[in-house]
Amino acid sequence: MAHVVFAGLGFGGLYTLRNLLSDLPPGTRVTAVDHRDHFVFTPLLYEYLTGELAGDVVAPRFDTLLPADQVERVEAEVRVVDLPGRELWLGDGGRISFDALVLAPGSVPAFHGVPGAEAHGIPFYSFEDADRLKTTLRVREWAGGERPVCVVGGGVVGIELAFALAEFLARAGHAPGSTPVIVLEAMGEILREMSAGLRKLARRKLEEAGIEVRTSIRVLEVDEGSVVYSDGGITRLEAAAVAWAAGIQPSPLLEGLPAERHGRHGVGVERTLQLPGYPSVFVLGDAISYPGRVEGDPLPDTAQAAFQQAEVASKNLRSWLEEGLPRGEYRYGHLGDFLRVSRREAIADIRGVVMDGAAASLARRAAYLFRMPDWTIRTSAIRQWLG
Ligand SMILES: Cc1cc2nc3c(=O)[nH]c(=O)nc-3n(C[C@H](O)[C@H](O)[C@H](O)COP(=O)(O)OP(=O)(O)OC[C@H]3O[C@@H](n4cnc5c(N)ncnc54)[C@H](O)[C@@H]3O)c2cc1C
Numbered sequence: 001m002a003h004v005v006f007a008g009l010g011f012g013g014l015y016t017l018r019n020l021l022s023d024l025p026p027g028t029r030v031t032a033v034d035h036r037d038h039f040v041f042t043p044l045l046y047e048y049l050t051g052e053l054a055g056d057v058v059a060p061r062f063d064t065l066l067p068a069d070q071v072e073r074v075e076a077e078v079r080v081v082d083l084p085g086r087e088l089w090l091g092d093g094g095r096i097s098f099d100a101l102v103l104a105p106g107s108v109p110a111f112h113g114v115p116g117a118e119a120h121g122i123p124f125y126s127f128e129d130a131d132r133l134k135t136t137l138r139v140r141e142w143a144g145g146e147r148p149v150c151v152v153g154g155g156v157v158g159i160e161l162a163f164a165l166a167e168f169l170a171r172a173g174h175a176p177g178s179t180p181v182i183v184l185e186a187m188g189e190i191l192r193e194m195s196a197g198l199r200k201l202a203r204r205k206l207e208e209a210g211i212e213v214r215t216s217i218r219v220l221e222v223d224e225g226s227v228v229y230s231d232g233g234i235t236r237l238e239a240a241a242v243a244w245a246a247g248i249q250p251s252p253l254l255e256g257l258p259a260e261r262h263g264r265h266g267v268g269v270e271r272t273l274q275l276p277g278y279p280s281v282f283v284l285g286d287a288i289s290y291p292g293r294v295e296g297d298p299l300p301d302t303a304q305a306a307f308q309q310a311e312v313a314s315k316n317l318r319s320w321l322e323e324g325l326p327r328g329e330y331r332y333g334h335l336g337d338f339l340r341v342s343r344r345e346a347i348a349d350i351r352g353v354v355m356d357g358a359a360a361s362l363a364r365r366a367a368y369l370f371r372m373p374d375w376t377i378r379t380s381a382i383r384q385w386l387g
Helices: 011-021 042-050 127-142 156-171 196-208 252-256 303-323 357-371 375-386
Strands: 002-007 028-034 071-075 078-082 087-090 095-097 100-103 107-109 149-152 181-184 212-214 218-223 226-230 234-238 241-244 248-250 267-269 278-283 288-291 337-340 346-350 353-356
Touching: 002 011, 002 303, 011 028, 011 100, 011 303, 042 127, 042 156, 042 337, 078 252, 100 303, 127 156, 127 241, 149 156, 156 181, 156 196, 156 241, 156 337, 196 337, 196 346, 196 353, 278 303, 337 357, 346 357, 353 357, 357 375
Parallel strands: 002 028, 002 100, 028 071, 100 278, 149 181, 149 241, 181 212, 267 288
Antiparallel strands: 078 087, 087 095, 107 248, 218 226, 226 234, 337 346, 346 353
């Protein structure tokens, strides 16, 4: 009986697994390992922060998503992927051997060696991070004072987070402008990965929301309640909270792999998503960089890319199990970008067509509804969005 093991159940791993289960080759044993007990639909973490969507939609538990009679679930941290020995070494000392492996451990926040950033900055990558940010803001509010909330990083996550924080503060009863949200960006421009049209609209919306953006800033240090930065001179900015959205790096799990790495990106894989030299190992999501070993623009680290790869990975895994020959090739297709502004507003760039307002918000919700793992979650999301 072939034993297929999944390491990491995010957009890459979970969607590959669920696709595979829809037509599982007979005689296949499946084990799924993740150190969490829930999936995180990261594009909707902002809605969780603002209270628009609840945890059952944004972070559904794996036991509601994976049938226990088909999948053996292991809640543990994978510490080592031993490819020659075909084993995963777990943090609790356990080992799991595999015939085929789907490896999709995603990314971790990058702190770039900035002193105090890891200890005092609050990343925004997990459900727990969103809770920590909410709690910090509530505690600081209770302790009094109207210091600004600072977001380090003016990429998509930083800017969407700034909008969500402004909304969170308004809902908590802060008068407009009384507790400003300030974005600190290292480069001369925010949202560099987005189109010029989307960027221009975002700039306008940020201004309307009273969010201040400071560019060409080098953050030097973060400590309890302040951030020190250089913009020519040195400034210490007192802050109610410092949210850290200054980039990500691939999971440390990739470090020990006998695989080609590309700088700060993931590993190189074949277009079939197989790891070169290890045909029974499929790698996807943020953990990969250039499928087909074509260097140039690395794949974007997005759920959109991972979701597309999951289609190919599940088909190839099935045909590998049945015939020993994966056939599908992965090629990235960019469908569009969304940026959430508020409960009712978003900005969208769909194949070059830029729009904003309620129409963009609806398009964004429709796109994410389509990608949600099942109808129970979709129905809850619709109810909560309408409520
Ligand atoms: C706030 C936020 C908003 C985003 N918004 C968008 C968006 O709007 N659109 C978009 O396309 N992309 C978005 N992204 C990016 C998107 O979340 C990632 O690109 C995507 O999740 C990558 O999928 P993945 O499967 O590689 O990793 P993940 O989805 O991160 O899944 C990795 C899984 O592996 C598990 N894991 C990791 N290490 C281990 C280990 N050692 N042992 C056991 N388990 C482990 C984790 O618990 C997790 O479940 C956003 C990201 C963030 C943080």
